[in-house]
Amino acid sequence: MRLRTRSTWNLTAATGLLTALGVGERGLPDPGAVEPPPQPAGTIPREAALTPVQRRLALAPLRGGRVGALTWDGTRVRQTSPVTCGALSLLLLAAAGDPVLASWLTTGARVGPVPPPELARLSREELALDDVAARVAVAERAVHGASRHATLGPFDWPRAVGTPPWGAARVARFRGVEYTHTPVNDGDVARTRVVLDTVRAATRLGIPVPLFTGGDLGRGGSPAAAVPRHVVLAVPHRNGTSDLRILEPSAGSTFQVPIDALLGRTRGHAALGGWSHVVWAVLPRSAYR
Template identity: 40%
Template sequence: MQLTSVLRALRGGAVPLDLAGPRPSADDAVGPVGARPSRPCPDQVRERASGLPAAAAADLVARVDGLSDREAWQVVDPLRPAPGTGVLRFGTAAARQVDETACGAAVLAMIAAHADPAVALWLVTGDVPGRRPPVLEGLGSSTGPAGRLAGLQAALHVRSTRRAVLGVLPWPTALGTPPWGAARVASELGARAGGQRSTSYRSVMLDDTRPDEIGGMLARVRCALAQGVPVPLYTGGDTSDGWAAAVPRHVVLLTGLDTAADTAETAGLRVYEPSSGREHVLAEHALLDGGAPRAAYGGWSHVCWALLPAQPAARHEA
């Protein structure tokens, strides 16, 4: 049994997943992502920079042009590892959580890099095109990619736990990142993004022993990922390993749809797992079959909370 199962039994009723906003239109879908070329093409770089002010966008394009193929992709598409490796990186630094309580902060850092190319470029090179993004205020740039990533995680951990208890008191950082605090910060990152899309999140408690509930969540996840909107999931265990395992214990990030090598059909979900920094491919039916430890869940066995987009990604007006 999970803690969320008990809470749901006391609460009653189903989680109102439909309140997470209208479904995205097919016109906005980017679809599953398959193989990619060795280097992003100029149009991809310009599209990535297009949400920035004109001078900053031109600066970003010029800076990416001077990067290696691998580093260029780290800026243009930071949620995918380089071909031939399953580890996500910034520069040579693996995108891992810096300590055992920072999984949520690591996921938020990846959302920040995905939402704003200026953040991704800073993580790779220490440079910022144009005005420094608010999320980077107070952070140095001379400590290398690993140090910059650690600093960003620490800052996001503080932000996501601040005023997380009744909107007034801080959440103990030793207990990780509460879902509602992570949803607030993820929404702030989406609203301030340098890209073309803006996303807000809401935290939704889940019970993966209810197939209809997980099926509804999965439908929303597919829509979000098809738009390029990543979705954080909280994972944990159950009371078979004690009550300490039955609470949310880890955070992972669904980053995209995966396609089969020889077809255009979706084969699964791409998952960033921060303790290893690796990308895993999780079969969709695995979300409906809770109870088995999975590497994509950080070794845990259940999905117990999700941060779902509260409104469809929308394009900013010019």
């Protein structure tokens, strides 16, 4: 999403809007309460016409959280418009738990008779696209529409301002995991650490977590005042460190970041899309007892 707000945007008005939508502070999550996801239910049939390399990529589209550029078939995977960082993060989240979706995104192969939800409304021509970037673009656009639909009462969230966190939580899909959302008070380092520890606990269990980033919006203020500007995806990795791996969709790259490097910042961080703080998190619902 890169919520590039206009100069006329008034932070007080934004705070009032978020409060009216009921998206204020939640209770703190419990990192130890995060439940592991169910074992994968969807598989790629052996008869599917995929090479061994294509099959491995479809089963691990995030490349195991490997640091560096995310590429599929030589194509850098990155958001395709200034406002779809949230949509791409949600698309990659779904693909990480659904090899049927991942096989189409990475190779164009359609496996099984029923398309994943992210592809259900694509046209026959769109489903036949033979270019990675084109497939990502049409699927990203579909996810963007779904995540904005009816998120302002009966009205859609404006396309120009990306993806709202509550819309992201509603459509976030990873095998058997339900998501909720919570603002993160950038003026309360202790509470922010608990949220980030919960993110780390989830990724250690193999669950990706979307994070909304933004600037320093005032020390000690209400977290409902935090206006999200960008979305990144904390991804699972296998190297056993306590750091986070964060996929930044505008760069199409994954960064390794110590949690301490995300606390009390005053300058932007490449892993956060150039913003300085995590201001909202879309966490597994099981993190709240």
